[in-house]
Amino acid sequence: xxxxxxxxxxHPSFNHPAPIPMLFGVFIALVGxxxxxxxxxxxxxxxxxxxxxxAIATLKAFLVGAFFMHMWWDKGFNILVFLSSLLFVTLxxxxxxxxxxxxxxxxxxxxxxxxxSLSTTEY
Amino acid sequence: MAIAETHDxxxxxxxxxHDHGEFIAHHFESPEQQFDSGKLGIWIFLVTEVLFFSGLFxxxxxxxxxxxxxxxxxxHYLDKNLGCLNTIVLLFSSLTMALAVRSAxxxxxxxxxxxxxxxxxxxxxFLGVKAVEYSHKWDLGIWPRSMFHYHEGVHETGIFGLxxxxxxxxxxxxxxxxGFAGYAAFQYLTxxxxxxxxxxxxxxxxxxxxxxxxxGVVYQNAIAxxxxxxxxxxxxxxxxxxxxxxxxxxxxxxxxxHADGEGxxxxxxxxxxxxxxxxxxxxxxxxxFFSIYYCMTGLHAIHxxxxxxxxxxxxxxxxxxxxxxxxxxxxxxxxxxxHLVDLIWIYLFxxxxxxx
Numbered sequence: 001x002x003x004x005x006x007x008x009x010x011h012p013s014f015n016h017p018a019p020i021p022m023l024f025g026v027f028i029a030l031v032g033x034x035x036x037x038x039x040x041x042x043x044x045x046x047x048x049x050x051x052x053x054x055a056i057a058t059l060k061a062f063l064v065g066a067f068f069m070h071m072w073w074d075k076g077f078n079i080l081v082f083l084s085s086l087l088f089v090t091l092x093x094x095x096x097x098x099x100x101x102x103x104x105x106x107x108x109x110x111x112x113x114x115x116x117s118l119s120t121t122e123y
Numbered sequence: 124m125a126i127a128e129t130h131d132x133x134x135x136x137x138x139x140x141h142d143h144g145e146f147i148a149h150h151f152e153s154p155e156q157q158f159d160s161g162k163l164g165i166w167i168f169l170v171t172e173v174l175f176f177s178g179l180f181x182x183x184x185x186x187x188x189x190x191x192x193x194x195x196x197x198x199h200y201l202d203k204n205l206g207c208l209n210t211i212v213l214l215f216s217s218l219t220m221a222l223a224v225r226s227a228x229x230x231x232x233x234x235x236x237x238x239x240x241x242x243x244x245x246x247x248x249f250l251g252v253k254a255v256e257y258s259h260k261w262d263l264g265i266w267p268r269s270m271f272h273y274h275e276g277v278h279e280t281g282i283f284g285l286x287x288x289x290x291x292x293x294x295x296x297x298x299x300x301x302g303f304a305g306y307a308a309f310q311y312l313t314x315x316x317x318x319x320x321x322x323x324x325x326x327x328x329x330x331x332x333x334x335x336x337x338x339g340v341v342y343q344n345a346i347a348x349x350x351x352x353x354x355x356x357x358x359x360x361x362x363x364x365x366x367x368x369x370x371x372x373x374x375x376x377x378x379x380x381h382a383d384g385e386g387x388x389x390x391x392x393x394x395x396x397x398x399x400x401x402x403x404x405x406x407x408x409x410x411x412f413f414s415i416y417y418c419m420t421g422l423h424a425i426h427x428x429x430x431x432x433x434x435x436x437x438x439x440x441x442x443x444x445x446x447x448x449x450x451x452x453x454x455x456x457x458x459x460x461x462h463l464v465d466l467i468w469i470y471l472f473x474x475x476x477x478x479x
Contacts, residue, residue: 018221020222067221068218070455082173
């Protein structure tokens with residue numbers, strides 16, 4: 001990479017120290033969101049409880065990733081590599097979930113067939 | 124990264140001859156190239172970590188999808204407050220880690236050393252609280268599915284009324300504490316103050332575990348003593364209700380779950396001798412949640428322990444004054460790993476503790 005590698009003053013070009021107030025700000029935001037997720041878990045949110053908890057967790061993950069992990073200033077390729085893993089996790093979970101209903105019949109008929117020792121091999 | 128460790132020169136400050144920099148491996152053109160290579164390497168490692176954990180997340184999603192009722196009941200056994208405390212401890216360790224990276228980037232080795240020590244202490248506090256949580260569950264018979272047998276109240280205790288499991292878990296930290304403290308004293312007496320400083324740091328690091336244990340135990344005693352009746356009403360009552368509904372509504376699933384092999388006679392026995400409405404009517408299938416819980420939090424704890432070892436390594440190197448404006452890669456890389464471990468906990472906490 002870059003063969004003109006900076007005649008090194010105090011900060012070489014690959015060195016981006018994060019501002020201290022920002023780091024503390026992010027920490028306070030993370031603690032605030034942690035408290036928020038505990039509080040919301042105590043409220044009746046019915047079917048929204050899970051999406052809300054996941055949204056807060058994702059926001060926290062964004063804060064940690066972007067600022068603590070310096071992704072905000074990182075090279076595009078590194079970010080691409082990391083985010084691609086999330087894509088594959090989504091595929092992994094998504095594809096598995098697509099399949100979950102498909103063998104429910106066998107699952108439900110299991111108790112009637114369990115006397116046969118062969119049937120256990122299906123699982 | 125191949126690093127020529129030349130301890131004899133660490134004290135002096137090179138001015139910026141990059142190609143001859145102390146820790147620049149000869150196959151790299153410049154410090155920047157070395158840094159970028161290492162950074163890409165650690166990102167790829169983090170990708171493998173994410174995929175590694177994703178298997179467990181798939182397991183979680185599947186079982187929650189099949190048996191939401193088990194998750195509804197089971198999470199009542201987890202203490203939200205301890206989980207929340209641990210989350211904040213871990214977030215704080217992430218903050219000090221980020222500050223340590225910053226100090227390394229600005230060449231402030233002393234600050235870096237301090238921040239890394241705080242990070243390690245937070246990590247061991249986390250493990251200490253976790254040890255209290257685990258041992259408390261084991262006392263109640265809350266084990267993974269194959270060993271799960273919930274029973275309230277009857278457990279023998281060891282010294283100071285502590286759980287026997289907690290004492291067993293604390294054996295290794297105690298040995299480490301004695302070892303590090305003893306070795307620090309030995310190094311100090313043999314006039315190796317520099318080495319002694321490292322082992323004093325390690326001693327403080329292990330003390331964090333005991334701080335976490337003491338904090339957790341004090342908290343649990345406060346809960347148990349001060350509001351026993353209240354707690355029983357609050358947690359146990361809805362819990363039993365749920366347990367009862369599980370027994371009825373998902374009997375089919377339940378049997379299916381139990382049917383794999385040895386479990387049958389055991390289960391019959393459970394259901395037979397338990398009087399209706401008693402505390403023991405928690406079905407063993409709830410143990411499935413805890414199989415998942417122990418896998419996920421256990422794997423996470425192993426990562427914390429691995430992180431502590433890596434942190435100890437860069438802690439030692441900060442003491443040796445290795446970091447400069449153009450050489451701070453290792454701190455950055457360990458920092459990224461540490462933040463990832465934090466990231467995973469950020470998801471584990473609501474998924475396991477905050478099920479509504």
